[in-house]
Amino acid sequence: MSHYKYDSFFVCEILIGLFAVMVVFHTVLLAMLGDSQPPLSDSSYLVLEMASFRAVFTSILLFVYLCFRLTGQKIGVVLGAIALISWVAFLEDFMVLENAFYIPELFSGKVLQFLRPIYLITIVYMVIEARRREMNL
């Protein structure tokens, strides 16, 4: 853990943490308030079904990352796995599921839409940076 001080990597971690918390928060909010509009197509129906699953999966990944980080183990592989899953999920959303997360009435959905590209770029940067640092050790 001492190899990762308060630098750009730390800022990236805050961004990733913020995104993960927002995913969970948005999903809980969605479950509590519900969507005012019924699903219009197969893809939007699938989006709603996938939302809870994504939140659980995001929480598990975040928990695994935190465990590795706090115990001082190498995080390059974990970050690589998280980045791969995130990009595949994004491709699925982008090509099939239309606006995943986006519920016009909920502000948290709009924030997530804004944070997602930042998150995807940040996680790739973190993978490269973590691997570079681990190779230099």
Add this chain to the structure above:
Amino acid sequence: MNDKKNPFDEIITAEEKKILLGGASGYLQLSSLPEALRDKTPAFKVYLAVITLLVFLVFVVTFAGAPLSYANVSNTSHPADLQVHKIRVFIGLLLVAGFYYQLLLRQEVVSLLVSISALCAYFMASGAVRLLRLLPEPGLGFYMYVLTWLVSIILLLLFAREAAR
């Protein structure tokens, strides 16, 4: 006659120049498959053969036509499910190609294998959640689906362990 010497000739030696000009292309040069597998264990080769065969079978089954169509393979007739399934098969093939590329470059493949197994876990979990919603009750099809993915994940992790040796 120009007696002026190139300043770089004094700084860089001929050997260093050779490394600088030829080093990068040699580093990115693909080796043959026998060369790449020369220092690997027999178990690594077996895992590689089995996983390649499995991916090939999935590819054939997915694109085989009516009896083994997308709808049958993915246990659903929803267009969105079928599209997701198509994208997943395509991503799987891309990852296998990426793995072979990495292997032929003779670079480390452990992290890629672990990432692919994590992705398989995501596919398994999302598919299982979807099937639980679609099917009236989890039957043999559901358990076969989960079992197939579990075997794939275990195979990939064993493969990663072997690659690390």
